[in-house]
Amino acid sequence: MISLALLSLCLFGAACGLGLGWATKKFRVEPTSLADRIDQLLPQTQCGQCSYTGCRPYAEAIATGQAEINQCPPGGASGIKALAGLLGREPMQLNPENGMEKPVAIAVIDEQVCIGCTLCIQACPVDAILGATKQMHTVIAAECTGCELCIPPCPVDCIVMKVPRPGWDAWRPPRPVMARVLPPQHPLPEHDAPAGDM
């Protein structure tokens, strides 16, 4: 009796699962809408400088023709070029009302000054800040998109934007060795920098 119950329920469950698996394949929707493809080109900083709440809403606005392609400062000139290529339009200048193109920077919290108010955690669109009430906060460098949204809410101004290892700091012991090995005019490979290391 038990075996019958087990068998029939298992068979029923397996049939349901198989049916659902088949339906998933059969009714799959390809993400080929224009908004999806525009969204893939946007930098996903979720900074809101384009005057929309994030990259996805901006992509939808471009797709419906409500927004121009020159409203994304983090994407900059190359981003506008990519969007123009996708949409078959002429590249244009970045709209200065939305902001200026800057080198990619990430937020750094001065942990000595942080009072643990959690305001920056609530502002962060990508959950890159770790911390709790009255506990020290810190930024997960690998997650930070450099949107600067955490800076205005901070009551003690302890967040600064830092370009990861600019100028002289960009050099680490292995690098000069590589520079000696490589021909001098050869550009250094970008991907060599250890991710998230300040």
Added chain:
Amino acid sequence: MKEYLLILVSTVLANNFVLARFLGVCPFMGVSGKLEGAIGMSVATMFVLTLSSASSYLVNRYLLQPFELEYLSILSFILVIALTVQATELLMRKTNPLLSRILGIFLPLIASNCMVLGVTLLNVQQQHNLLQSALYGFGAACGFGLVLVMFAAMRERTEYAPVPLPFRGSPIGLITAGLMALAFMGFTGLARL
């Protein structure tokens, strides 16, 4: 015909699932903050509840009863409900993107709505046939939707009303729900089922 009408009146008004049986109270409190959300939730519930009560009748009649496995009804009904919800979502995303964008997040939420399981189990208990089962589910969802939309409209108003500080938010919502349940008690005796 009269019987079917009775089922509808009973589930929508007299034995309202939220206010008389206290099933589905979680989405009732959770999704009633905004009117649009409440409407989306009610439509999605209507869809799923009608389908799942009909299909769980079929499972009960043609799988559980022949093998005398009625004691497994809860388990298999949960399976059926999960299947219906998933299949509905898949189908809707393919065939009607607009509707699926409106109902989007509500569909998966319904899988955990205890009202759905309650309706299917009550269908077995009251020995409904296929059409009666589907109608019972549809009526239950209509009742749920009616109460949810009314409640959401009231909550949108109490948001801006000068409510005393200790009662703001959920407490005044619960009091409102209680008053609504009292008002719905007036329908008792309209239909006895």
